[in-house]
Amino acid sequence: MEVLSDRPDLAMVDVSGVKRAINIGLLEHGSVVPGDWILIHVGFALSKIDEMEAKAALDFLESIGQAYEDEIAALRDSMIEEE
Template structure:
């Protein structure tokens, strides 16, 4: 199963790439934020919705926490998604 999951930006790229370090349930991975418009003005601490290694939207923290709780309540599907996220890296 592949879900869109919320992640918190913990580090923006310092080079000229579209990669950022994101934390999802304590797992940190690089994701591509290039699909988000420059108007999003992403910064460390922002929450984004991630799907297959790409940030699809900037979301607020309340929405992120609600989505994480709903996903956590799914049990094994969420656990598998986090395991998959931990093994992936776009960079």
């Protein structure tokens, strides 16, 4: 995770290998640092979670199979190229 210097309410994060800008404005200012796990929904960071909770969520998503793979493919297709 990298907080964008020109937009402190946004951070660049890795979502299953896809870089995305997400809004971290709902979290306490300064409460997230690179390496933290965060729960994201529709582009917003909702809360910090620990690694075990993140792994459980990822395991669940992977267990639903093709729907998860389709979502990740859609994310990759919509990826914004960095300059």
